[in-house]
Amino acid sequence: MLKVDRIELGIVLDHIRAGNGLRIFEELDLGRRESPVALLMSVPSTKLGKKDIIKISGALDLDLTKLALLDPGITVNYIEGGEVVRKVRPELPQRVEGLIRCKNPRCITAVEPSAPAIFELVERGRKRYRCYYCGESVTV
């Protein structure tokens, strides 16, 4: 198996559904970071069979609010001093810009592609969002 160094300080995104890692890498814009980032794909996993992992060194201040929408199964491990200090499952963000498109054909966003798609969480339990413009509901 490939070896990637342990990180001293940073974030490890574990249990990413296999094949989903690249999209998450891109959505979080990790290619622009100065400190090392590792994207591991198709890593054997007892839980998932195969999984992707992303190791991001150097910072703890990443905006991870999109993660729950991209892949709700992810575990976020915060690493300090080489140890996992906190493990969290990402929570659905209150407000999402750009990731969801409105499916209502009568919605202004259907004819105005420059409009920033904005959705607001209305029901956490049922994962229901509402289009900021037309009010149409979507379940993510």
Add this chain to the structure above:
Amino acid sequence: MDRERLGPARKGKRDFVDSLDFSPEDYQRLFSLADSIRENPARMAKACSGSLMATLFYEPSTRTRLSFEAAMRRLGGEVITVADPATSSVAKGESLADTIRTVGGYADLIVLRHPKEGAARLAALYSPVPLINGGDGAREHPTQTLTDLYTILTCKGRLEDLTVALCGDLRYGRTVHSLIKALTRYPDIRFLLVSPEELRLPDSVKEEVLLLRPGVSLQESEQLEECLPEADVLYMTRIQKERFFNEEDYLRLRDAYVLTPEKLQAAKPDLIVMHPLPRVTEISPAMDADPRAVYFQQARLGMYARMALIADLLGVA
């Protein structure tokens, strides 16, 4: 969305996009102002002099446009208008966002009517000046709600403890949805929902109403006569032919929900009959002489309510 990213807006700019954007206190402020304008129109006749309002109508609605323009002119303001977007830059493919930013550079206030749902929300994001939603698709028409509430308050003297019957197309009628939601915020309102099975109030609206006020009374019926004796307010709407699959259903249902002086015999003497206009057949012309018919007064009150709104948003009230 950061407003700053989209361009400069006047500090503290307020818009009127959704009927629930304004609190009952905001509405009360507008009603008091509208009352004082009605009592003494001269006092506000120059309030907006030097101000310019743009009306952008992406779908025709002569009535709404006239009401806004009359309101602005009675405040001493000026109006520029695009009544036919088919011949304007819109037809050349300009985005709504760009049109709004451009027009917002000319005018002090924009009134937008647009066939797409949420168009006014989008426009308000980009507009550097206050924006009023003059109707966006099937979604909202908040100045109609403002008009309706002001009419009820003026004619009944209160906005609480009322039995409000709504009759006709409750499924697609956006004015009905907005009015029900706005009224729900006042105490002791009971709703009688009179419509054919096919045109009942959508569950999504019922859910919203129940979220605003759990336990609010929403009583459904298919018989107008059955509801009339209890009602303090009767709000009639048009049943549109295109909602039906066949002509017979349409004709049968349309006639069942026509208001006539005979049907009104069982109603309270101080009932008021409202209608957003234009009416087609749902209110018999014989009703017009009945003092309970307030729909033309409602249209006039709508102009005063819009005057109050314009003055308020321009900060000259």
